[in-house]
Amino acid sequence: MVLHIGIILAIMILAYAWAGWKKLSVELCMLASAVAGGLAGAFIKTPPIGALARHLIEGTFTYLDVILVFTTATIFIAIVAESGGVNYVVRGIIKAFYRKRIIALLLLMVVILIPGALTGAGSVSILTVGAPSALALGYLGISKKKVTAILFIIAGLSAAAPPVNIWAMIVSAGTAIPYVGFELPLGIPVIVLGTFSMLVLGWKREEKKELEEILKEMPEVPDKMTWWRVLLPFLVFFGLIIVARIRPFSFPILGLPLEFTIAGIIALLVSPKKINILILSRDTVKLLLPLLATMAVVGSLQQIMTATGVRGMISYAVISMPLILLYFLLIIIIPFSEGILTYGGAAIIGIPLVWMLDSIGLHATVVIAGLSLLWPLGDGLPPTALIGRLSVMMADYKGSYWSFLKATWIPWIVITIVGILMIIFSAKLAFLVRWSM
Amino acid sequence: MSRNSMIKTVSVIIFAVLTTWSGIQFYQHRHYQLPIVAGPGVTKVVKLSDYCAGLKGTMADTHVFFLQGKEEGGKILIIANTHSNEPVAILSALVMIENARVEKGTVIIIPQFNNSGSRNTKPGDGYPLFFDVPTGWGSKKFRMGNRNASPLDQWPDPDVYVHYPERQLLSYLDVRNTNRTWPGRSDGPLMEKVTYAAMQLLREEHVDLAIDIHGAETMFPVTNCIVAPDKSMRIATIASMTVTAMEGFENHVEPSPKGFRGLSHREIGDYSDTLPFLLEAPTPFLDQPTGPKTVDLLLKGKDPFILSLSKQKKLFVPYDKSGWPMEKRVGQHCSVVLEIMHQYSMKNPDRAILVSNAPHYADLVKNGVGHYFHNPNEAKKGSLYFN
Numbered sequence: 156m157v158l159h160i161g162i163i164l165a166i167m168i169l170a171y172a173w174a175g176w177k178k179l180s181v182e183l184c185m186l187a188s189a190v191a192g193g194l195a196g197a198f199i200k201t202p203p204i205g206a207l208a209r210h211l212i213e214g215t216f217t218y219l220d221v222i223l224v225f226t227t228a229t230i231f232i233a234i235v236a237e238s239g240g241v242n243y244v245v246r247g248i249i250k251a252f253y254r255k256r257i258i259a260l261l262l263l264m265v266v267i268l269i270p271g272a273l274t275g276a277g278s279v280s281i282l283t284v285g286a287p288s289a290l291a292l293g294y295l296g297i298s299k300k301k302v303t304a305i306l307f308i309i310a311g312l313s314a315a316a317p318p319v320n321i322w323a324m325i326v327s328a329g330t331a332i333p334y335v336g337f338e339l340p341l342g343i344p345v346i347v348l349g350t351f352s353m354l355v356l357g358w359k360r361e362e363k364k365e366l367e368e369i370l371k372e373m374p375e376v377p378d379k380m381t382w383w384r385v386l387l388p389f390l391v392f393f394g395l396i397i398v399a400r401i402r403p404f405s406f407p408i409l410g411l412p413l414e415f416t417i418a419g420i421i422a423l424l425v426s427p428k429k430i431n432i433l434i435l436s437r438d439t440v441k442l443l444l445p446l447l448a449t450m451a452v453v454g455s456l457q458q459i460m461t462a463t464g465v466r467g468m469i470s471y472a473v474i475s476m477p478l479i480l481l482y483f484l485l486i487i488i489i490p491f492s493e494g495i496l497t498y499g500g501a502a503i504i505g506i507p508l509v510w511m512l513d514s515i516g517l518h519a520t521v522v523i524a525g526l527s528l529l530w531p532l533g534d535g536l537p538p539t540a541l542i543g544r545l546s547v548m549m550a551d552y553k554g555s556y557w558s559f560l561k562a563t564w565i566p567w568i569v570i571t572i573v574g575i576l577m578i579i580f581s582a583k584l585a586f587l588v589r590w591s592m
Numbered sequence: 593m594s595r596n597s598m599i600k601t602v603s604v605i606i607f608a609v610l611t612t613w614s615g616i617q618f619y620q621h622r623h624y625q626l627p628i629v630a631g632p633g634v635t636k637v638v639k640l641s642d643y644c645a646g647l648k649g650t651m652a653d654t655h656v657f658f659l660q661g662k663e664e665g666g667k668i669l670i671i672a673n674t675h676s677n678e679p680v681a682i683l684s685a686l687v688m689i690e691n692a693r694v695e696k697g698t699v700i701i702i703p704q705f706n707n708s709g710s711r712n713t714k715p716g717d718g719y720p721l722f723f724d725v726p727t728g729w730g731s732k733k734f735r736m737g738n739r740n741a742s743p744l745d746q747w748p749d750p751d752v753y754v755h756y757p758e759r760q761l762l763s764y765l766d767v768r769n770t771n772r773t774w775p776g777r778s779d780g781p782l783m784e785k786v787t788y789a790a791m792q793l794l795r796e797e798h799v800d801l802a803i804d805i806h807g808a809e810t811m812f813p814v815t816n817c818i819v820a821p822d823k824s825m826r827i828a829t830i831a832s833m834t835v836t837a838m839e840g841f842e843n844h845v846e847p848s849p850k851g852f853r854g855l856s857h858r859e860i861g862d863y864s865d866t867l868p869f870l871l872e873a874p875t876p877f878l879d880q881p882t883g884p885k886t887v888d889l890l891l892k893g894k895d896p897f898i899l900s901l902s903k904q905k906k907l908f909v910p911y912d913k914s915g916w917p918m919e920k921r922v923g924q925h926c927s928v929v930l931e932i933m934h935q936y937s938m939k940n941p942d943r944a945i946l947v948s949n950a951p952h953y954a955d956l957v958k959n960g961v962g963h964y965f966h967n968p969n970e971a972k973k974g975s976l977y978f979n
Contacts, residue, residue, distance in 0.1 A: 156883050156896055201884035202718065210718060212614035217716035220749065274751045319752045324763035330812070333852035334762055396751060403754035408767070408781060410748025454716055462718030464883035471881035471897040474811075475904060499716055507880050510811050511906060 159199050160464040167192035167465065181538050182448040189214070189456040196463035210458050217454030218497065220412075221278075222447050226440060227415035228282035231388070233439045234419050236286055238426035239376040240385040245290040246373055247382070253366045256295055257354075263288050264309055264353045268345070271313025273396050274411060275321035277531060277542045280310040283389070285549035294369050296360035299552045304562040306546040308352045308570075311531030314542075316345040322530045323523045325501040330509050332519050336588035340524035343587070344573055348528070352566035379427035387425050392418035442548070449539050450497075457499050466503060474507050478515070482579060486571045489526060493533025497541060501530065518581040520588045525577030528570055535560055621721045622711040622742075624735050625978035627968035628686060628703065633659040633693040633949070637977060640702065643796065644778055644789035651745045652782050654707040655979050656793070657689050658700055659947075665697025666800040666943030668933055669793065669866070672703045674771045674856065676710035676737025677719065678807035679890070680873050680918060683734075684925040685805065687964045688950055697937075697945035700797065704979045706770040706786065708745040710737035723887045725918075727962035729970075736890070740768035746782040756780060760853040771804070774859035787859075794866045800943055801936055802868045804856040805925050807875030810898055810907045810916070814846050818928060819870040821848040821861040827939070828869055831931040839927050839953045841920070842910065867936070871928050873921040874909045891918045923956030 170191030174184040189211060197204040235241055252259035267288055271280035285306055292302040314320070317338045327334040364372075395414045399406050409417070423430060440447075460466035473481070473488055492500030505526060513519040535543035543560065546552075552559055577584060593601070630637060636658035641647035672685035685703035692699065704710050713719060719738075724731035743749070746768050753767040754760075756777055766772035768783050776788030794802060808815035820828035825845070832843045848857040848870075860868035876882060876893040883895055894915030902911035909916070930950055937944035951964060968976055 160883060196884070201886060206617075206720070208610040209614040209617045209721070212611055213618075213713055213715050215715075219715075318761060321763070324752075325765075327763070333760070333849060335760065335851055399750060400752070400754065403750075403759070404756055404777070404780070408748060408750045411751050413748060414751075457716045458718045460718075461716065461885055466718075467880065467882040467884075467895075467897055471901070474881050474901060474906060503880050507811050510813065514813065514906075514908075 156464070157468070159201075160468045163192055163195045163463045164465045164468065166195040180445065182445065182452045185449070185452045185456050185538055189452065189459045192463055192465065193459045196459070201464060202462040206462075210462050211455050214455035214458030215451040217457060217499070218450040221497070222450050223412040224276065224415070225278060225282070225443060225446060225450075227412040227419065228279060229443050230436050230439050231392075231415045231419035231422060232282050232286060233435055234422040234426065234430060234432070235385070235388060237430050237435055238384070238422060238428060239380045240422070241287045241290065242374045243376040243380045243385055244287040245294065246370065246376065248287075248291045249294045249366070249369060249373070253295070253369070256360070259291070259295055260353050260357045261350065263291060264349050267306065267309040268313040268316055268349060270393075271310055272316035273319060273393070275314055275319035275324070277310035277314035277534060278545055279411070280313045281306060281542060281545040281549050283392070285310070285546065289550040292357065294373070295357070296362045296364070297357050298361050299550055300554055300559050300562050301356045303546045303550040303552040303559040304566075305353060305356045306550055307535055307543050307559075308356070308563055308566045309349055310542050310546065311534055312345045312349045312352070314531050314534075315341060315527045317341045320527050321498060322501040322505065322527045325498060326505040326509055326523050326526070330506055330513070330519065332509070332523070336520050336591040337524060338591040339587040340521050340577070340584065340591070341527060344524070344528060344577070348566070348570050348573060351569060355565050356562070377427040384425045384427060388418045388422035391421045446541070446544055453495070453497065453539055457496055470503050470507060473504050474511060482575060485526075485529065485575060485578070489529040490533035490536055493530045494536030494539055497534075497539050500533065512578070516582060517578065518585040518588065521581035521584045522578050525574045525581065528574035528577070532567060532570060535563065617721060618713070621713065621735060622744075624722070624733070626704070626734060628655070628977045628979055629690050629966040629968055629971045630657065630975040630977060631690040631692065631966070633691075633699075634689060634975070635660040640786065640789045640793075643792040644785050646778060646785045647782075647789055650782060651708045651711060652706075652741065652786050654702060654704045655977055656700060656702050658698060659689075659692060659694045660698045661694035661696040661946065663696040666936065666940060666945045667698040667700065667797055668801040668803065668945050669790070669799045670699065670701045670929060671705045671790065671802065671804045671856065672701070673710055673737070674705045674804055675739045675769075675806060676704070676706055676712070676735070677714060677739050677878070678875060679723070679734060679736065680807040680875060680921040680925060681805035683725065683918065683961050684922045684929070687922060687926060687956070687961065688929070690966050691964050692950040693948045695946040695948055697943070698797075699945065699947060700793070700799065702790070705790070706737070706741055706783070707979065708741035708782070709739065709768070709770070710735050712738040712740065712742035712744075714738040718885045720885070720887050720890070723890055725891070725962045725965065726960070727965050727967075729967040732962065732965050740765055741770070741783050743768070755853045756784060758853040762854060766854065771806075771856055772854035774854055774856050775863040791860070791864060794860065794864045799866050800940070800945075801932060802856070802860050802866045803929055803932060804868070804870045805929075806870060806872050807878060807921065808872040809879045810874045810876050810909050810911060811879055811881075811901070813908045815872045815874050816842055816909045816924075817844045817846045817872050818932075819846045819848055819857045819872065821857055821868065823861050824857075824867040824869055827867065827932060827935045831928060831935050834935070835924075835927050835931050835953070841924050841927075841953055843924070843928065869932055871925055873924050874911075874916045875921065876911075876916055893917055893921075919956045919960050920953075922961050923951070923953035926951055926956060927953040
C-alpha cells in the first residue's frame, strides 16, 4: 500500500509540473494534479472509479463558507470604495495623524487587528479595512511593497488574535481541549509582534511630502460624503457581530455572508452617488474569480489526497519525525500546510501533532497558541496564498508577488522564533493560560 | 468556433456531467432509508420530536426505541451516532434493538441521534458514502455520515458558536455538533433542539443512566475508555475494571472536564438527575495518518501507517497486524453498556435494569456484527422501521 501511495503522489507532482510547464494557471495545475491522482488511485480502487467524480465535486464544497464570505465581503467593500467612502476615510486619517506618525501606525494596526480578531479570518480584516488602511499607510510615506507586507502580517496576526482563532478552535475541537485560556497566550504575542512588525516595516518614511501637497494629490471625494455615511455600514456590520456575541440566545444567527450583505445594502443606501450594483458585483466577482477557483480546487485536491492515502502518508511523515528535527521543520511544515490546505492543515497535521506533544509533557493550550502564530504565515504561500493575494489586491501592488513576500522577512523570522519558542517552553508558559481563566 | 471557445464549452459540458452524476449519488445518500428490525424486546417506538415539537418534519427527527420489561425498574437511555462518522455506535445500538430482551426496567435507544449528520458528507475528507456489513442473509447497507449536521438542515453557521447556557466560545462548526450543543434549548438552532429533546426525554421518563456511544482515533488519549463526571465515576470505574478483568479487553476511565462545555457527559450530569457516561472505542479510520479512507479500513481497522506509529509508541491503544476490527469495537461497547447497567442494578435493586439475549464482547468477536442483524425482508409486520 505504501508503494502505491508513493506512486500516486509522484503522479500528482508530475501532473502539477506538466500543467505548470504548459503555462496553465495555479488553479488548473492543482486540478490537473487532483484528476491525475484520482485516476492513478482508481487503478487500485482508492477511490473506485465510479466514486472519482463525486470526490472531485464534493471536495469543491470544502471551503464553500470561505468562498461566500470572500464574495460578499469584497462586494461590500467595493460599494464603500465606489461611494467615495474609502478616500474620505484616508483623507481624514492623514489630516489628523500625518504629523504623529507612530501613533498613526499603531492606530492603523489596531484597526486592522479588530475585524480578524472578532471573526477569526484575516481575510475579513483585509476585505473590510484593508483598502483604506493601505492608502493611509501609503500617504504616510511607506512604499506599496511594504504596505502590502504590513497588511499581510497584521491581518495574519489578527486571525490568530483572541477571542476567535479558528486554527485553535479546530485543533481544540479535534483534541478535546477546551477552547478556553487562550486570551493571554495569544493576545500578548499578537500585540507585541504586531507592534514590532508595524514599526519595522513602517518606521522608514520613504517619501516625504508636505501635508498640503498630499491632500491635493488625493482623489476627490463626493461633496455629500460625511463620516456617518462611511461609518454606518461598518457600524452595522460590527454591530451585528457584537450583538450576536452579547445576546447570542435571542439574536438570530445571520452568518458572515449575510452580515456583509446587510452592511453592503446599507452602504448602497447611504452612498452619496448612484452605484450600479449589478455591474459593480460582476466586476468584483471577476476580480475575485482566481481566488475563488483556488479555494474550490484546493478542496478537491485535499479530498483526492485523502481518498488516495497521500494526505495520510504526509501526516504520518510529520508525526514520525524525531522531536528535535520536528521542532526545526515546524517552521516549514506549518506554514506550508496552511498554504496548501488552509484551515485543513490544522486538522490534518495540527491535531495529531498536539496529541503527540501533549503526551510528552508540553502544555497543549500554549502549543496550540504557538502553532497559531505560524499558520497565518502560510496564508502568504502558494498555492492558496489567501491573505497574501488579498493584500496585493487591496494595496494595489503591481510588483511581483515574491518581491512583496520577501519584504516580510524580518517579521516572518521573528514571528516564527516566537511561535517555536512558545511550543518548546509551553510548560513554563502555562501560567498565561491560568491567568486567562 | 474558436479553439478557446471550444475548450470552454467542452469544460462546461464535462463539469455539468460530473456534477449531475455526483448530485445523483449525494441525493441517494441523503435519502437512503436504513431498515431497522425491531427485535422481540421492543415494546414502543416514538419520535424524538415527541419531546420537542420543533423537530417535527425536519431531517433531525429520529426514531426512539423503547424496550420495556415486564417488571418496573430503572431506565437507561443509549444514544448512538451522535457523530455519524463513528458508525461503531449505530452498529452497537442495532445489535441491542434487534436482539435484547428486557426483564426488568426500561432500555431506551436512539440509534441515529444526529440524523441530519448521518445524511451529510465530509467534504475534503474522502469518506465512502455507504458501507456494507456482511450478514448471514446478504449484507446490510449503512450510510456513512459526518460528525456535524448537514448545512442543508441547519445554516448559516455563526462566526463563533456561543454555548447555551454557559456562554463558552466554541468553533463555529460546533453549532452543528450534537456533542457540543447539550443541554440545548427548544427555540435554539436545530441541533440544540435535538439535545434539548433528549434532555426532555431524560427528565420526563425519569431516566437513571445515559450512555453516549462514540468511536475515537487511536492517537487520541481519550479512547478505549468510559468518560464520566464525578457523579458517575464510581459506577464507571467498577464497570471498567470488571470488563478489563472478566472480558479480556482493555478499558479505562477518563474524568469529564468541568471546563469543557456542551458535551453529553458534562451537561446531562449538570442539568438533570441522570448519571451520564460516554464510551469511546478505537477507530483507526478516524486517525489522520492513515492510508486511503476505504470501507475496508472502516470495518477492519488495519493500516500500515497506524501499525508503524504503534511500533513508535505513538498510539494510546495496543495495536498489531490484526488491526481493530468492527466486531471488537462493537463487542467492547455492548459489554461496557451491559456492565454499567449491571453495576447500577447491584447498587440500586429497586431501580434495576435487567437485560437478556444481548451479546457480549466474546460473542461479537466470535460471530461478527452481521450475525446479530435480522433480514428486513423477513421482518414481522409492524416491526420494520426506517431511519
